Amino acid sequence: MAGQIFAYIKHNEGVAEDSALELVAAAKKFAAGAAVTAIVTGSNVDALCNDMAASYQEVWKIDNDALSYPNAEVLRKVLLNILPNDAVILIPHDTFGMDLAPGLSIKIDSPFVSDIVDYEVEGDTLKAIRQEYSGQAHTHVECDISNGLVANIRPGVFQPDESKGVSGQVIDKSADTGDLTTGRHFLEIVEAEAGDVDITKSDVLVSIGRGIEDEENIEIAQELADAMGAVVSCSRPIVDAKWLEKSRQVGTSGQTVKPKVYLAMGISGSFQHLGGIKGNPFIVAVNKNPKAPIFQVAEVGVQADILEFMPELTEKIKGL
Amino acid sequence: MEILVCVKRVPDTAENEIEVRKDGTDIVRDDLVYSVNEWDNYAVEEAIQIVEKVGGSVTVVTVGDEDSEEVLRREMAMGADNGVLLSDPAFVGSDGKAIAGILKAEIEKGNYNLIFTGAQADDGAGQVGGMLAAMMDVPYASLVNHIEVLDDKKLKVGREIEGGNQEMHEIDLPCVLSIQTGINEPRYVGIRGIRKVASVEIPVHGASDIGIAADAVGAGGAKVKLVDYFMPELGEGAEMLEGSTEEIVDKLIELLKAKGGLK
Ligand SMILES: Cc1cc2nc3c(=O)[nH]c(=O)nc-3n(C[C@H](O)[C@H](O)[C@H](O)COP(=O)(O)OP(=O)(O)OC[C@H]3O[C@@H](n4cnc5c(N)ncnc54)[C@H](O)[C@@H]3O)c2cc1C
Secondary structure (H helix, E strand, C coil): CCCCCCEEEEECCCCEEEEEHHHHHHHHHCCCCCCCCEEEECCCHHHHHHHCCCCCCCCEEEEEEHCCCHHHHHHHHHHHHHHHCCCEEEECHHHHHHHHHHHHHHCCCCCCEEEEEEEECCCEEEEEEEECCCEEEEEEEECCCCEEEEEEECCCCCCCCCCCCCCCCCECHHHHHHCCCCCCCEEECCCCCCCCCCCHCCCCEEEEHHHHHHHHHHHHHHHHHHHHHHHHCHHHHHHHCCCHHHHEEEEEECCECCCEEEEECCCCCHHHCCCEEECCEEEEEEEEECCCCCHHHEEEEECHHHHHHHHHHHHHHHHH | EEEEECCCCCEECCCCCEEECCCCCCCCCCCCCCCHHHHHHHHHHHHHHHHHHHCCCEEEEEEHHHHHHHHHHHHHCCCCCCEEEEEEEEHHCHHHHHHHHHHHHHCCCCCCCCEEEEEECCCCCCHHHHHHHHHHCCCCEEEEEEEEEECCCCCEEEECCHHHHHEEEEEEEEEEEEEECCCCCCCCCCCHHHHCCCCCCEEECCCCCCCCCCCCCCCCCCCCEEEEEEEECCCCCCCEECCHHHHHHHHHHHHHHHCCCCC
């Protein structure tokens, strides 16, 4: 039998993130009716703990002013102090989970499975599905979880379980954190800069990815956008290359957009990119690789070279 | 500053259409274009820039087969001073934890203040850096997109978090950092640069050289076992527009009009 199941609750100053209820759904993959304990850390988190008690059988509250910002180096120590050795802990695979979890698995001596998109539990064995090669291939991985597990769950793959209706118990573990000193001290958050255009305000986006190949070719996308009355946005590599401003980047580490129509031009469709597209837009993907993962989420696809396709489209629209 | 950068040779996903072998044991490797993991290139560039400012040396290390030597040479052509190849039949099939253990064994033979990995590589796990730091019992920061050397004991680092915001920290040395793309602009490596390092000796260390028990690593020692590769049952997916380019353009324009995509 696997050990007690825990879910780490991510929140912004007391407001739970979507992952908090996604993990309720994810944890249901364990034996039906298995009790799940939410772990809530921060300062002044009583209201959040009570909220979580409607969805989790137990809530462990760790309230401490020193934890008001979730510094993963500090929280790793806290978790080591409070978790049983055979704990099964579910953590969202976001920038915090990526910071916290690999090291936690070493310290607590449990297997680590990263960025899980689905899984089953059979007895003491976890059978998980992951993606490799930017989502171009899937894998099954297995591990024995009888001595514990650290599992990072991809945000957005489980539908948040809103059923609530649990009357869980809040248990105050604030006294059990132990020593909180670490070699990494949080200083401040520097907010992303606003740019020349606000892509979140546009109903139609012509979004370009690495398939644009060259800085000069951005002009081709701009001409299409002009003809359509749209705005040019992009995937991360275009910003990394400094071809467009960071404020034009769509994705988890960029902007969240809610357009009506999204043209994905030479974008493979990584989950970090798709994570920034909300509101179910009409997605058109143009990509030369017929197996590109973007075709799984797009409504309409065209297998073509964007550098040839975009000018044709632009010409035709201009002639309307 | 003595900096070690852990790098990996990976199939270039921008250049290849990845296919899975029929028996599911691997992806189809014939005719794949390989390159250095995108994130690692930024890590090496950052290391070189730090050494240019404060002095020291950059060593690149990889766990891999003999073909992996080419990525070490490429990074040395960028300006890394030394390369080390960790290679042994026993290492094949290692999970992330075993890779971190192998790297740790090599690191302990040196005298490094600062260790970089890429934020993630081809398996998308992003685990080796954090595991390595925990094994070495030194501080860790992932997804680093800014580094400032404060003195020989401390760095100021920025981590890129959701929304492109940046989480600033002060971190003690020695430490492990995983580097996010975009932290710098990796320099171009030309044929001449590669030629210059073509004959530099790159030491190869096997399990016994670094004191690793062969059964603790490799596929046999893996706690997390890779069962198979597969292509998922595809859902409905996109409706693919077919026909001549002109026909496709016409259909697309009709759809865009209907969905409010044309003004
Ligand atoms: C913590 C973290 C956060 C991240 N945040 C973001 C984010 O916010 N936003 C983001 O976008 N990414 C983000 N990424 C990066 C992400 O993982 C991918 O690497 C990235 O989205 C890939 O961008 P792409 O699709 O443009 O490039 P690729 O994956 O290289 O895809 C390029 C596509 O273009 C196609 N192509 C190439 N040439 C042509 C052509 N001539 N015509 C047509 N098609 C062509 C190829 O077939 C391929 O499908 C993040 C990564 C991490 C680790």
